Amino acid sequence: MQLSKRIATLSGYPFAELDKIITKLKSEGVEPITFGVGDPADPTPEFIREATKKAVDDFATAGYPSYIGSDKFRGAIAQWFAKRFGVELNIETEIASSIGGKEAIFNFPLAFVDAGDIVLIPTPGYPPYARGTEFAGGKPYFLPLLAENDFLIDFAKIPKAIAQKAKILWLNYPNSPTGRNASDDFYRAAVDFCRENEIILASDLAYSEIYFDAKPKSILQFARKGVIEFHSLSKRSRMTGYRVGFVVGDPEIVSAFKKVKTNIDSGTPNFLQAAAIAALTDEKHVEQSIAEYREKRDILSEALASVGLEKAKTEATFYIWQKVPTGMTSEEFAKRLLDPKIAVVATPGAWISDKTENGENPGEGFVRFALVPTVAQVREAAERIRNNLKI
Numbered sequence: 053m054q055l056s057k058r059i060a061t062l063s064g065y066p067f068a069e070l071d072k073i074i075t076k077l078k079s080e081g082v083e084p085i086t087f088g089v090g091d092p093a094d095p096t097p098e099f100i101r102e103a104t105k106k107a108v109d110d111f112a113t114a115g116y117p118s119y120i121g122s123d124k125f126r127g128a129i130a131q132w133f134a135k136r137f138g139v140e141l142n143i144e145t146e147i148a149s150s151i152g153g154k155e156a157i158f159n160f161p162l163a164f165v166d167a168g169d170i171v172l173i174p175t176p177g178y179p180p181y182a183r184g185t186e187f188a189g190g191k192p193y194f195l196p197l198l199a200e201n202d203f204l205i206d207f208a209k210i211p212k213a214i215a216q217k218a219k220i221l222w223l224n225y226p227n228s229p230t231g232r233n234a235s236d237d238f239y240r241a242a243v244d245f246c247r248e249n250e251i252i253l254a255s256d257l258a259y260s261e262i263y264f265d266a267k268p269k270s271i272l273q274f275a276r277k278g279v280i281e282f283h284s285l286s287k288r289s290r291m292t293g294y295r296v297g298f299v300v301g302d303p304e305i306v307s308a309f310k311k312v313k314t315n316i317d318s319g320t321p322n323f324l325q326a327a328a329i330a331a332l333t334d335e336k337h338v339e340q341s342i343a344e345y346r347e348k349r350d351i352l353s354e355a356l357a358s359v360g361l362e363k364a365k366t367e368a369t370f371y372i373w374q375k376v377p378t379g380m381t382s383e384e385f386a387k388r389l390l391d392p393k394i395a396v397v398a399t400p401g402a403w404i405s406d407k408t409e410n411g412e413n414p415g416e417g418f419v420r421f422a423l424v425p426t427v428a429q430v431r432e433a434a435e436r437i438r439n440n441l442k443i
């Protein structure tokens with residue numbers, strides 16, 4: 053059986069080797085604490101689960117939902133957006149629901165990318181920016197996120213010939229995995245760069261509601277023309293398994309996105325829209341969640357610093373982007389953390405980062421900790437690190 057080139061050329065699963073070590077640890081009776089994948093171990097808040105249960109009965113006739121989200125859902129999004137970012141949205145033209153961020157991000161390039169078109173993508177970065185581009189026939193051009201630039205994109209370094217050919221620029225702040233936020237000046241520079249080169253600015257705000265310092269901003273506070281933003285309930289409200297999100301922005305771009313979507317899926321299920329409405333009308337659970345992530349961030353980053361590692365500046369998201377000790381690769385350090393006395397699972401930065409044009413991998417030299425275990429587990433991991441990690 054011949055796979056399509058699209059699938060056959062995809063790289064393998066680099067986590068297999070770590071998985072093997074984890075399985076071996078378990079067979080020896082050691083319980084690893086896993087900071088690997090960004091999927092919270094805590095339950096979805098009860099009031100959201102209750103709203104979902106009720107909605108299943110409210111929508112007893114399980115007809116197809118609206119492709120773009122019900123008026124009520126888009127209304128709730130507009131209200132939340134006005135309160136959170138001070139931006140008014142037209143619910144007819146500037147909002148569409150999605151089946152979570154991944155679906156929207158992956159499918160979006162189909163609206164604007166033709167074969168061979170370039171899409172500018174940060175690295176390290178969320179894989180669907182590149183995969184969606186490639187599946188649409190486009191070519192990713194990777195922009196490195198480097199410590200020396202505060203993990204922001206350096207627009208001056210993008211060759212003019214590339215910028216002129218690019219169709220989309222992906223931004224993701226608060227940034228996964230570096231945990232950094234964008235400044236107003238950076239957003240202004242991004243808008244100017246995209247205007248000059250007629251590039252669509254696609255901004256992923258999946259982590260906008262997990263922050264420890266300044267409140268992350270929406271790109272729509274700086275521009276609307278030429279801009280689209282991707283939101284998700286997954287991280288804000290611990291709804292990763294629900295699959296619900298939305299896009300907002302320039303009506304022309306949102307309209308093209310809707311056209312793509314009506315040909316791919318049949319909308320966000322009604323009971324999940326109801327769950328999302330309940331989630332968006334409450335901020336208390338978000339505040340509690342931030343407090344908990346802050347506690348976990350402090351416990352783990354202090355333990356890592358106490359053994360001599362450079363302290364990461366985690367302004368937002370639930371990731372710690374930890375610099376590894378000098379002379380070690382990110383993979384070697386991740387393996388060191390799997391010593392049976394420590395048994396802490398972190399992701400080597402090199403594995404979640406694509407190489408740039410000059411062959412460099414900006415994720416090399418870092419490991420990522422996703423703060424998804426419970427507070428008690430994070431405390432236990434911190435204890436193991438303090439007592440057993442020798443740099």
Ligand SMILES: Cc1ncc(COP(=O)(O)O)c(C=O)c1O
Binds near residue numbers: 090256283297
């Ligand atoms: C940077 C980033 N964007 C978007 C998403 C999409 O999340 P979801 O598809 O659950 O909405 C994720 C999920 O891990 C992410 O890390």
